[in-house]
Amino acid sequence: GQNIDQPTEMTATEGAIVQINCTYQTSGFNGLFWYQQHAGEAPTFLSYNVLDGLEEKGRFSSFLSRSKGYSYLLLKELQMKDSASYLCAVLDSNYQLIWGAGTKLIIKP
Amino acid sequence: SQTIHQWPATLVQPVGSPLSLECTVEGTSNPNLYWYRQAAGRGLQLLFYSVGIGQISSEVPQNLSASRPQDRQFILSSKKLLLSDSGFYLCAWSVLAGDTGELFFGEGSRLTVL
Numbered sequence: 001g002q003n004i005d006q007p008t009e010m011t012a013t014e015g016a017i018v019q020i021n022c023t024y025q026t027s028g029f030n031g032l033f034w035y036q037q038h039a040g041e042a043p044t045f046l047s048y049n050v051l052d053g054l055e056e057k058g059r060f061s062s063f064l065s066r067s068k069g070y071s072y073l074l075l076k077e078l079q080m081k082d083s084a085s086y087l088c089a090v091l092d093s094n095y096q097l098i099w100g101a102g103t104k105l106i107i108k109p
Numbered sequence: 110s111q112t113i114h115q116w117p118a119t120l121v122q123p124v125g126s127p128l129s130l131e132c133t134v135e136g137t138s139n140p141n142l143y144w145y146r147q148a149a150g151r152g153l154q155l156l157f158y159s160v161g162i163g164q165i166s167s168e169v170p171q172n173l174s175a176s177r178p179q180d181r182q183f184i185l186s187s188k189k190l191l192l193s194d195s196g197f198y199l200c201a202w203s204v205l206a207g208d209t210g211e212l213f214f215g216e217g218s219r220l221t222v223l
Contacts (some may be wrong), residue, residue, distance in 0.1 A: 042214035
């Protein structure tokens, strides 16, 4: 079966750095997404990786290793507004998105 | 620019009552349209997707149905709601499933079935 694993919850301190991991087993691979979802709101797009390596976008970076079935989202200089759930999703061989359950990130002052 | 809007934002319905959630997209033509459900602590579950008017694919068996009467309109319905239908429903659109596949979500509709 297809599976996306990510930690349920993480806590970090304002100003610090946090890394949210995502491992996947899917039938084929056509890219991996990270979305941010604030409580009670819709997810918003953060990043897309289809090739191995690190993609940097401001305070957020996303890394992909296709051979390991692994990705992480790196958040730097954490701000209180970064408190949210972070969803990992993989586009499989049928171009269907397989979603992880999300990682709830709690930022403490 | 493209926008997506879904309504109502919140609704409380008794078991056995009907449901209609509506979603419209502006600023793009022939989008792929999706209905997702998100239960607490679980990943997004794809319910229906549509690649064109009148073309609906269902991903899971359930008492829900979807319709696409117009290019940029997607409706989620039920004739008789169950308790298990409670959840956060999200409409989304994308341009091409095979491109980046980025999804743009509506604001969400929180349904509570009592």
